[in-house]
Amino acid sequence: MPASGKFKEKRFPKSRIGTLDVFAIGLKKHHVKALIELDVTLARELIGRHKEAGRPISFTAWMVKTISRTVEAFEDVHAYLKNKRTRLVFDDIDITVMVEREHGGDKVPLPYIIRQTQLKSIDEITAEINNAKTRKLSEDQVAMNSSRNALWANMYFSLPGWVRRMVWKYFAIAPRQAQQMMGSIIFTSIGMFGKVRGWFVHTSVHPLGFGAGSIVKKPAVINDEIQVREFLHLTVLLDHDVVDGVVMAKFVARLSAYIENGFGLEIK
Secondary structure, three states: OOOOOOOOOOOOOOHHHHHHHHHHHHOOOOEEEEEEEEEOHHHHHHHHHHHHOOOOOOHHHHHHHHHHHHHHHOHHHHOEEEEOOEEEOOOOOOEEEEEEEEEOOEEEEEEEEEOOHHHOOHHHHHHHHHHHHHOOOOOOOOOOOOOOOHHHHHHHHOOOHHHHHHHHHHHHOOHHHHHHHHOOEEEEEOHHHOOOOOOOOOOOOOOEEEEEEEEEEEEEEEOOEEEEEEEEEEEEEEEOOOOOHHHHHHHHHHHHHHHHOOOOOOOO
């Protein structure tokens, strides 16, 4: 039977244009990629105990806070390059997370910036993310709480591609504006959408980026005994233009220790 040749045409949401631009610019960044596997059994157990006690904190919020605490000790990892001799290290640790929303008839991931994470508790970050998931959006909104308004965003998305790339090049030499528009760190997770035994290597324009994959159960040797544990696959992007490899290694080691020991989740 011959094919019918029928098809349907679907328009991308405006936010998709921004995604394409991030890919184009992000591929030119000198990111070092670390693919790590973290035992989050203890952390998940402690979060579960907090929920049972009436404190419904989220795993994502805890990860954001743990990243923020680690960055406080290694502030250079979220610095923006100003020129070949200078980098800007911001006091505030602003972390962008991706929140899936119904927008323009489709479910799309929209960026939401959690400002001053160094001053917020896990509970406050949890509440902020939950609020972002239910916040009312306008039809032309492409970012949830960027300092740029919808009019500016619409102007940007109406520009031809080569002009939009010029805008990104401006932000590359204007770190203060870039930090205000998108923060200095991005945390994105695809693990919530399906179980995949492996890593996804994302692209980012941020100095520091995290891509969380699935949490999977697998056997591990603990105190010379085989136990079933829960492991998180995490990809870390660090900008080699602003931080050296030794600092990167120390940062990843400290972050790994914090995550695997459930730092900040102690039951009092």
